[in-house]
Ligand SMILES: NC(=O)C1=CN([C@@H]2O[C@H](COP(=O)(O)OP(=O)(O)OC[C@H]3O[C@@H](n4cnc5c(N)ncnc54)[C@H](OP(=O)(O)O)[C@@H]3O)[C@@H](O)[C@H]2O)C=CC1
């Protein structure tokens with residue numbers, strides 16, 4: 456009898472749960488470890504105050520966090536979000552609820568060891584790994600696994616730039632990682648450094664109560680609303696526009712559309728880069744708050760801190776009581792993995808040394824899940840990563856040679872240089888549909904035009920045409936990656952794709968029936 460493949464999964468958030476589920480489905484033996492006492496990872500809200508010690512804060516979720524991607528794109532591919540219970544976009548406690556429902560539906564909890572921290576993973580030379588774990592801060596134990604899935608995300612270690620004179624500032628200074636509610640900022644003069652989703656969200660939350668709210672951005676950027684012409688914004692960026700239309704043309708058209716429906720941003724915000732050359736920032740009320748003067752924007756770098764605030768590269772100075780540093784995270788800090796796994800001395804700046812953002816060419820059988828900034832939601836992407844990794848371990852996908860990986864990585868760096876702003880936060884950036892397709896094509900699981908068209912001639916043609924239309928021209932729902940190939944769940948996926956296209960307000964009867972029978 457052949458021995459089962461044994462997998463260690465580190466983390467039980469979105470990526471970890473998807474990994475456990477795919478490993479179990481492939482017949483692997485899997486043990487997941489999470490240092491917290493509940494599943495959900497970053498989505499399990501943790502209360503803290505701005506003066507908390509950042510290393511003791513594991514979730515950056517603030518009370519007002521709302522999904523940036525919409526319900527119909529953000530579910531796992533075989534576990535649809537019910538419109539009757541989840542609105543188009545929803546707040547973080549519902550995402551945690553969904554993850555719990557996912558864990559229960561696929562019976563994942565029995566594979567997860569909570570309150571168990573992974574201290575170190577060491578390659579054993581034969582492709583297997585020793586995983587050192589610690590239970591409840593006590594007993595330390597070494598366990599051997601055939602492979603490690605690292606699923607701890609990239610939002611744990613706040614990145615605080617070294618600002619000149621920061622120690623001289625007499626006011627309050629903290630990183631957005633420790634922001635939770637707007638209350639403490641009432642009547643205060645606040646400056647926020649950075650222009651990502653955290654900065655823009657926090658600015659919109661604080662601005663109505665603050666005495667002054669300044670944003671300092673060195674590059675400006677695009678801010679998308681959640682809805683465009685009555686539809687979730689992602690409906691305007693479908694499979695056809697992402698794969699068929701040259702990105703320069705689709706982004707030009709999307710920019711025109713945005714300009715048509717939104718208030719024009721002030722010149723301080725207009726960036727040099729195109730709409731989707733940055734990780735999207737989503738906030739519908741931002742431009743209005745800028746236009747009505749609730750938020751003031753400075754296009755500048757921070758030259759230095761002063762006793763009373765900030766001296767900017769434009770020569771202007773800001774006197775404030777509080778500075779919030781919303782400058783993102785150190786993406787490369789994964790303390791339990793070898794320090795040269797993600798990058799080494801020869802890796803170009805603002806890039807990673809990972810094949811398909813998933814595997815190292817220098818370490819075998821370690822897979823990084825959720826280590827991608829896709830223009831789109833994370834759940835379908837981590838699932839595709841898990842399916843690819845499982846495919847490699849199970850022998851269904853040919854393992855690439857080290858040379859092949861290195862060549863692929865080099866090409867990927869060229870792709871990133873062409874399509875994304877050159878900055879640390881874009882070192883793991885990629886395009887969602889093309890990336891997911893690339894991972895799933897070896898399993899035959901990409902809903903290509905040809906595959907879906909074939910169904911028109913081999914099954915109910917009207918239904919098949921509707922599916923084809925929904926997948927290629929409708930909102931890019933995740934069920935599309937369960938229509939074909941290895942791991943397909945066609946009846947459920949078809950029902951989900953059609954229900955979403957019909958904009959039904961609850962799961963269809965077929966979906967509910969298929970969900971009872973599929974795990
Ligand atoms: N609602 C949601 O779903 C939310 C999702 N998120 C996600 O969390 C992740 C982290 O987001 P966020 O915390 O905003 O971090 P990001 O890394 O996305 O953004 C960091 C910002 O700080 C700027 N910055 C970095 N270094 C400096 C510096 N030295 N001086 C000035 N500016 C600097 C960056 O500018 P530059 O571009 O020039 O490097 C960028 O504007 C993202 O994936 C985001 O999508 C965050 C909040 C809400």
Ligand SMILES: CCCCCC(C)=O
Nearest residue numbers: 688689691692709713
């Ligand atoms: C205006 C349409 C832009 C769409 C871009 C995304 C990612 O949703």
